[in-house]
Amino acid sequence: MANGYIIYQGASALDGAPIVVIATGFESGSTNRKTGSMVQTYVLRSDVDPVSAVRNGTDASICGNCTHRGTTATIDGQSKNTGRTCYVNVGQGALAVYRAYKRGIYPTLPKGQAPASGRKVRLGTYGDPAAAPAHVWQSLLRDSSGHTGYTHQWRSPQIQALRSICMASADSAADADEAQSQGWRTFRVSLDAAKDPMLKGESLCPASAEAGKKLTCAQCLACGGADGRRGSIYIPAHGGFAVMTNVRRRAA
Numbered sequence: 057m058a059n060g061y062i063i064y065q066g067a068s069a070l071d072g073a074p075i076v077v078i079a080t081g082f083e084s085g086s087t088n089r090k091t092g093s094m095v096q097t098y099v100l101r102s103d104v105d106p107v108s109a110v111r112n113g114t115d116a117s118i119c120g121n122c123t124h125r126g127t128t129a130t131i132d133g134q135s136k137n138t139g140r141t142c143y144v145n146v147g148q149g150a151l152a153v154y155r156a157y158k159r160g161i162y163p164t165l166p167k168g169q170a171p172a173s174g175r176k177v178r179l180g181t182y183g184d185p186a187a188a189p190a191h192v193w194q195s196l197l198r199d200s201s202g203h204t205g206y207t208h209q210w211r212s213p214q215i216q217a218l219r220s221i222c223m224a225s226a227d228s229a230a231d232a233d234e235a236q237s238q239g240w241r242t243f244r245v246s247l248d249a250a251k252d253p254m255l256k257g258e259s260l261c262p263a264s265a266e267a268g269k270k271l272t273c274a275q276c277l278a279c280g281g282a283d284g285r286r287g288s289i290y291i292p293a294h295g296g297f298a299v300m301t302n303v304r305r306r307a308a
């Protein structure tokens with residue numbers, strides 16, 4: 057078995073641009089401190105490295121209308137992103153996976169194989185699962201022992217098949233209300249816990265600093281979509297220094 061596979065290569069369901077989905081960690085597992093050992097999945101533009109894509113806005117093909125992407129502009133002939141509040145540092149794992157993909161190290165997953173059998177899987181370690189067809193994820197999850205997944209595209213009629221396996225990412229209490237009324241469970245990020253506290257029906261993510269990081273996602277698995285569990289999840293915004301600086305600016 058390879059450590060990583062291409063599980064989809066084709067048009068983005070969000071804007072038709074070329075994307076690739078790569079699942080990694082089949083042999084080595086994940087060293088991510090928040091998730092614990094899970095198969096990780098990266099949704100990437102196949103023709104633009106993820107750092108450039110964030111800077112020039114072509115990350116819309118894999119993240120859609122997510123509010124955490126920030127805004128892009130050309131300044132002195134160079135593409136720049138400002139105000140990004142996404143917790144994913146694309147210069148780390150996503151860029152490493154993109155470069156490895158360009159070096160050709162990932163084989164295409166042979167039809168009928170279930171490489172995640174008995175493993176836990178994270179849908180959209182980077183990128184929105186809604187950018188790829190739902191059957192790609194349903195196949196990957198075959199015989200798996202649990203998963204987590206999140207989508208900002210929950211309002212789109214085309215992606216309702218993901219409701220059973222993904223949480224709706226909510227950026228406000230109003231978002232959460234709307235998504236829950238449509239049958240989604242929500243994962244709500246609060247930019248300011250004092251002004252925007254946890255609501256009735258929500259539980260604090262046990263991997264958060266506020267909960268004492270008492271569980272990893274692999275141990276918790278609460279974020280598996282509308283099937284199985286009840287209740288929604290709340291977490292104060294988290295991320296590195298630059299992200300938290302932008303979070304504080306947005307919350308002010």
Ligand code: SF4
Binds near residue numbers: 276277289
């Ligand atoms: S609630 Fe559980 S599965 Fe969801 S992000 Fe937190 S630790 Fe991970």
